Amino acid sequence: MIHAIKGDITKISYVQAIVNAANESLLGGGGVDGAIHYAAGPDLLEECKTLGGCQIGEAKITKGYNLPCEYIIHTVGPRWHGGERGEAELLASCYLNSLKIAMENGIRKVAFPSISTGAFGYPVEKAAKVAVETVNQFLCDHSDKIEDVYWVLFDNHTLSVYENEIKSIRDAGELYIDKMLENPDIVAAFANAMNLGNLGVIAPHKKKYYDRYSIQWLIDQVDSGAELKFITFWQADSGCENREFSQWYQGEPFIINGRKYYTAEQYMMSEKALFARDYEAYDKIMKEKSPAECKSLGRKVKNLDGKEWGRVAREVIFHGNLGKFQADISLVDKLLSTGDAILIEASPYDNLYGSGIAKENLLNPDGSLKVHPKNWHTEDNPSKLSENKLGFVLMGIRDLFRDLMSKTEK
Ligand code: ADP
Secondary structure, eight states, X not given: OEEEEESOGGGOOSSSEEEEEEOTTOSOOSHHHHHHHHHHOHHHHHHHHTTTOOOBTOEEEEEOTTSSSSXXXXXXXXXXXXXXXXXXXHXXXXXXXXHHHHHHTTOOEEEEOOTTSSTTXXXXXXXXXXXXXXXXXXXXXXXXXXXXXXXXXXXXXXXXXXXXXXXXXXXXXXXXXXXXXTOHHHHHHHHHHHHTTOOSSOOGGGHHHHTSOOHHHHHHHHHTTOOOOEEEEOOOSTTSTTGGGSTTOOOSOEEETTEEESSHHHHHHHHHHXXXXXXXXXXXXXXXXXXXXXXXXXXXXXXXXXXXXXXXXXXXXXXXXXXHHHTOHHHHHHHHTTTTOEEEEOOSSOSSSSOSSOHHHHXXXXXXXXXXXXXXXXXXOTTSOOOOHHXXXXXXXXXXXXXXXXXXXX
């Protein structure tokens, strides 16, 4: 995807390469160039000396040294002379050549500064238009190679200009990812990739797994008189029943999109921070092993649109738990062994991801239901129907694993 965020590009840790707005000598300078050399350390200059400079519009790659990312791609933007001296073409070349080098080096996530709009005087509105259009077009052709492009922008004005530019391309229906989803072949390829367990792809088809079950579905099932079996879990401490299903369960660390997570809780909270664009909280959560700490950091995420977050939370916990289960086949076995049982996070406190009712109050000793799901709520909030989102998403993941297995058995 294409993102514009506010920040200091030398601090970004979730891309493999950042781009430097350098000058022809490649020997350092002011602005973002100076900041990158300062943060990378003197070895960067030593490597740059061996490169023989760089022409305007071209790009060269070095290692990242002390930066959190692996590589630096150095490109030289054009100086602004009024727009009649090929500035737009040269600026577009900066982006194209940087992305080409990224691709050749297996880099999938790249961060750019606002090239040329500082000392080189390129008007930000004009530069952002060239930048976003060029990158958008490049991703149309190469989205299998480049996953994420970020503009990391230093000041609010530049940020809002890039944001507006991205928005206007999206509103015009030209954003590459939206255009791709109009193509049935691509949608099918995405769905297929998802079935192979390739996470982090745009796959509207996964919705059929994470949205399949809901409290209303369960109410209907109970009312229809269907014979139902219930399995509860809550908390991950040793000795807790079915603790593997808790988002706090810490088994093998797992990798999603090249990032390592200790618990599904950490995944969820880190995505929450990303969703709110609170990158500081994101960095903290990614460094935190304890799920309790992750949750508490997640609570403090700034600028969260709670309503919108609620809308995507199912998809996020689906991804996180899929990653977690895939990392450990014994977890998959455990999940499959629950058969068709309704899975319930029997937390007396959580009416969103759980039932809001503890097991002993929810189920009879024979395992049958004590409380009809239309009456599930926490003690302190009787007017809010519990949603048991985690239980239902886990049931969707169980279905997905079953579908996958029936495919491999054929
Ligand atoms: P150019 O010479 O290509 O114009 P500059 O470095 O002078 O490059 O400016 C490019 C943009 O980078 C400006 O918007 C400037 O505010 C911004 N910038 C400066 N330092 C940083 C940094 N550490 N992270 C991100 N952007 C930065």
